Amino acid sequence: xxxxxxxxxxxxxxxxxxxxxxxxxxxxxxxxxxxxxxxxxxxxxxxxxxxxxxxxxxxxxxxxxxxxxxxxxxxxxxxxxxxxxxxxxxxxxxxxxxxxxxxxxxxxxxxxxxxxxxxxxxxxxxxxxxxxxxxxxxxxxxxxxxxxxxxxxxxxxxxxxxxxxxxxxxxxxxxxxxxxxxxxxxxxxxxxxxxxxxxxxxxxxxxxxxxxxxxxxxxxxxxxxxxxxxxxxxxxxxxxxxxxxxxxxxxxxxxxxxxxxxxxxxxxxxxxxxxxxxxxxxxxxxxxxxxxxxxxxxxxxxxxxxxxxxxxxxxxxxxxxxxxxx
Amino acid sequence: xxxxxxxxxxxxxxxxxxxxxxxxxxxxxxxxxxxxxxxxxxxxxxxxxxxxxxxxxxxxxxxxxxxxxxxxxxxxxxxxxxxxxxxxxxxxxxxxxxxxxxxxxxxxxxxxxxxxxxxxxxxxxxxxxxxxxxxxxxxxxxxxxxxxxxxxxxxxxxxxxxxxxxxxxxxxxxxxxxxxxxxxxxxxxxxxxxxxxxxxxxxxxxxxxxxxxxxxxxxxxxxxxxxxxxxxxxxxxxxxxxxxxxxxxxxxxxxxxxxxxxxxxxxxxxxxxxxxxxxxxxxxxxxxxxxxxxx
Amino acid sequence: xxxxxxxxxxxxxxxxxxxxxxxxxxxxxxxxxxxxxxxxxxxxxxxxxxxxxxxxxxxxxxxxxxxxxxxxxxxxxxxxxxxxxxxxxxxxxxxxxxxxxxxxxxxxxxxxxxxxxxxxxxxxxxxxxxxxxxxxxxxxxxxxxxxxxxxxxxxxxxxxxxxxxxxxxxxxxxxxxxxxxxxxxxxxxxxxxxxxxxxxxxxxxxxxxxxxxxxxxxx
Numbered sequence: 001x002x003x004x005x006x007x008x009x010x011x012x013x014x015x016x017x018x019x020x021x022x023x024x025x026x027x028x029x030x031x032x033x034x035x036x037x038x039x040x041x042x043x044x045x046x047x048x049x050x051x052x053x054x055x056x057x058x059x060x061x062x063x064x065x066x067x068x069x070x071x072x073x074x075x076x077x078x079x080x081x082x083x084x085x086x087x088x089x090x091x092x093x094x095x096x097x098x099x100x101x102x103x104x105x106x107x108x109x110x111x112x113x114x115x116x117x118x119x120x121x122x123x124x125x126x127x128x129x130x131x132x133x134x135x136x137x138x139x140x141x142x143x144x145x146x147x148x149x150x151x152x153x154x155x156x157x158x159x160x161x162x163x164x165x166x167x168x169x170x171x172x173x174x175x176x177x178x179x180x181x182x183x184x185x186x187x188x189x190x191x192x193x194x195x196x197x198x199x200x201x202x203x204x205x206x207x208x209x210x211x212x213x214x215x216x217x218x219x220x221x222x223x224x225x226x227x228x229x230x231x232x233x234x235x236x237x238x239x240x241x242x243x244x245x246x247x248x249x250x251x252x253x254x255x256x257x258x259x260x261x262x263x264x265x266x267x268x269x270x271x272x273x274x275x276x277x278x279x280x281x282x283x284x285x286x287x288x289x290x291x292x293x294x295x296x297x298x299x300x301x302x303x304x305x306x307x308x309x310x311x312x313x314x315x316x317x318x319x320x321x322x323x324x325x326x
Numbered sequence: 327x328x329x330x331x332x333x334x335x336x337x338x339x340x341x342x343x344x345x346x347x348x349x350x351x352x353x354x355x356x357x358x359x360x361x362x363x364x365x366x367x368x369x370x371x372x373x374x375x376x377x378x379x380x381x382x383x384x385x386x387x388x389x390x391x392x393x394x395x396x397x398x399x400x401x402x403x404x405x406x407x408x409x410x411x412x413x414x415x416x417x418x419x420x421x422x423x424x425x426x427x428x429x430x431x432x433x434x435x436x437x438x439x440x441x442x443x444x445x446x447x448x449x450x451x452x453x454x455x456x457x458x459x460x461x462x463x464x465x466x467x468x469x470x471x472x473x474x475x476x477x478x479x480x481x482x483x484x485x486x487x488x489x490x491x492x493x494x495x496x497x498x499x500x501x502x503x504x505x506x507x508x509x510x511x512x513x514x515x516x517x518x519x520x521x522x523x524x525x526x527x528x529x530x531x532x533x534x535x536x537x538x539x540x541x542x543x544x545x546x547x548x549x550x551x552x553x554x555x556x557x558x559x560x561x562x563x564x565x566x567x568x569x570x571x572x573x574x575x576x577x578x579x580x581x582x583x584x585x586x587x588x589x590x591x592x593x594x595x596x597x598x599x600x601x602x603x604x605x606x607x608x609x610x611x612x613x614x615x616x617x618x619x620x621x
Numbered sequence: 622x623x624x625x626x627x628x629x630x631x632x633x634x635x636x637x638x639x640x641x642x643x644x645x646x647x648x649x650x651x652x653x654x655x656x657x658x659x660x661x662x663x664x665x666x667x668x669x670x671x672x673x674x675x676x677x678x679x680x681x682x683x684x685x686x687x688x689x690x691x692x693x694x695x696x697x698x699x700x701x702x703x704x705x706x707x708x709x710x711x712x713x714x715x716x717x718x719x720x721x722x723x724x725x726x727x728x729x730x731x732x733x734x735x736x737x738x739x740x741x742x743x744x745x746x747x748x749x750x751x752x753x754x755x756x757x758x759x760x761x762x763x764x765x766x767x768x769x770x771x772x773x774x775x776x777x778x779x780x781x782x783x784x785x786x787x788x789x790x791x792x793x794x795x796x797x798x799x800x801x802x803x804x805x806x807x808x809x810x811x812x813x814x815x816x817x818x819x820x821x822x823x824x825x826x827x828x829x830x831x832x833x834x835x836x837x838x839x840x
Binding site for chain 1: 748
């Protein structure tokens with residue numbers, strides 16, 4: 001974005017597949033390429049079951065035993081896909097990737113106060129020792145996430161949805177991780193709360209300019225509010241990766257799927273994309289979107305390469321320099 | 327198929343989480359083998375080996391383990407290996423029948439209490455609490471004492487004392503399922519109370535009840551052994567693991583360890599094997615684990 | 622008419638989730654009920670679907686005051702209201718294939734003979750392929766499962782539909798598709814709709830009128 005700094009996370013050819021009983025294979029993620037730069041927020045959007053959560057699990061090394069991966073995901077020189085469980089547990093989760101969970105209420109331990117959970121996390125992830133020092137550090141961590149200190153001695157069930165979200169964010173921020181990974185952080189929240197949650201995430205990215213945010217979501221409005229760039233995932237592949245301003249504004253998305261997704265919003269034309277997404281266990285050889293696409297032709301039986309910002313044989317025209325300036 | 331995608335960019339696939347999987351299968355294999363050996367021994371040895379387990383040979387009493395008597399002999403010279411297999415047979419029979427009895431009673435009571443709720447639930451669960459406050463063994467002793475020694479009083483005693491925990495498990499499970507939206511959806515779709523219980527609640531609790539039943543088999547075997555050891559269960563001439571251990575008490579004090587050790591092992595090893603199998607089963611029926619296996 | 626009059630309901634009499642809520646839906650009308658999460662609007666939706674007995678107040682369904690709830694409610698009243706919940710995972714019996722899930726209300730009300738026709742027809746309406754109908758809930762995505770749940774709610778041709786945050790877990794395209802199905806059903810049958818949610822843009826676009834939780838409960 002600003003000067004040329006190495007990306008925080010660099011994903012190259014990341015693929016994940018599951019081996020199912022009976023020899024079936026499910027290609028959950030196929031050949032994903034993207035970077036997340038310092039100070040940048042990348043939103044990964046797509047419908048449920050498109051493979052975006054699997055991608056997050058792969059980055060955290062939390063795939064189930066029947067999964068296989070390929071490619072690389074470099075986080076400051078460490079390949080997350082080949083790192084062993086010990087390295088991931090001791091140096092990655094919490095320390096180099098802060099996870100902001102989908103349902104904070106379920107992410108917090110129900111029987112302990114927010115303070116004791118924060119203090120434990122501080123003690124685990126930082127060098128702070130001693131009762132009073134921990135107490136202060138925990139209070140600072142809470143303050144950073146905008147969690148009111150007066151609520152620190154409450155249990156998770158005594159918190160509203162918004163405060164629980166802040167508590168979870170505070171925990172994710174403790175380790176000063178360079179990459180924040182938010183997996184559907186706004187599911188089931190009201191619009192106001194969605195706005196506040198993503199604004200806070202944005203604030204943490206902007207605060208020091210070294211941190212990056214990868215937000216996985218199906219909420220296009222939340223993505224529009226927070227993201228610098230948008231990656232659209234369909235049937236396990238990233239089909240479009242572009243600047244958020246161009247995507248949500250003019251000239252709009254270039255891939256027909258992204259266009260359809262955006263047009264389905266209630267404040268746009270509110271019309272669904274016809275048909276259903278393909279099964280990840282039985283993907284077609286060519287473009288996976290072709291059966292639902294009104295632009296599809298014979299060339300769509302071959303796999304469209306990812307060129308420029310889009311993987312499609314018939315994308316909408318690329319934005320001209322004037323469009324970008326506008 | 328998914329493989330075409332791999333052909334495009336010559337993908338190198340790496341596996342994940344192999345370590346966890348291998349201990350899982352190892353546990354499954356060891357437990358399953360032990361359970362299979364136990365069941366086969368109990369079913370096949372008596373009809374195949376036409377030896378008389380009751381054959382008394384006073385000249386060969388209390389012999390230590392040797393090639394002709396791998397487990398040694400008891401105080402009247404009976405072969406202990408044969409006695410143990412016969413004993414296991416009786417204990418296992420008692421255990422399985424008693425566990426089934428207890429599970430059927432427990433599931434019926436627990437499901438009724440959980441599904442009806444309200445005062446029925448409160449009354450039934452207070453009854454369960456009352457029963458639970460009396461030690462199992464004491465209650466079991468009381469029940470067997472009302473009958474002549476034999477297999478059926480022991481089965482009844484175990485069945486009537488062990489349904490309590492199953493009833494609690496099933497009730498808790500029914501209560502948690504009952505508040506799920508899918509039960510609401512069934513009610514809204516016109517399902518009667520009976521249909522909700524039979525079609526939606528019971529199938530949901532059966533895996534748990536089945537697990538409880540399996541775990542109860544060794545429990546019931548131990549209960550039978552305890553009753554027999556106290557001289558209240560099976561008549562002493564019927565070989566069961568309990569009567570064998572009871573009969574060996576005297577020789578243990580005299581330094582003869584084998585008449586106690588081998589029946590004891592026959593009690594402990596199937597118990598551990600069943601617990602191992604149940605552990606694997608529990609992981610299988612755990613919904614999170616199941617979703618992992620499929621995606 | 623679906624009338625909710627001064628409903629107070631909840632799970633704890635000392636702290637009811639809903640206090641004094643009044644709302645009317647006329648036949649053929651679609652009403653959006655807009656409220657923040659945790660405000661008790663789902664409880665009100667359950668009351669309207671005769672699934673939860675209110676502590677006070679009255680529900681009048683097509684002129685019949687409701688006195689009994691859940692299993693005790695007369696079957697004709699219960700099945701006159703179709704419900705779709707927020708989380709498809711929790712609203713589908715994990716052991717049933719999608720076809721059985723959709724057919725369950727027909728079987729429960731003794732209309733077995735119409736099962737094959739109705740299931741095929743509704744699967745087509747909500748956009749489920751025959752292949753998906755043979756799968757169990759854990760083998761399909763949230764969006765596909767919610768399509769099946771909507772089909773189940775429509776299978777008895779209810780005069781009233783209650784959608785409790787039906788689309789909160791879904792992407793924009795699936796949301797638009799499911800709303801389209803509901804609207805097509807209402808146009809062809811004249812059914813009334815109560816759509817509960819927290820997304821103002823969605824409810825304004827979807828419904829004839831949108832009621833704020835504050836105005837419904839009067840405080």
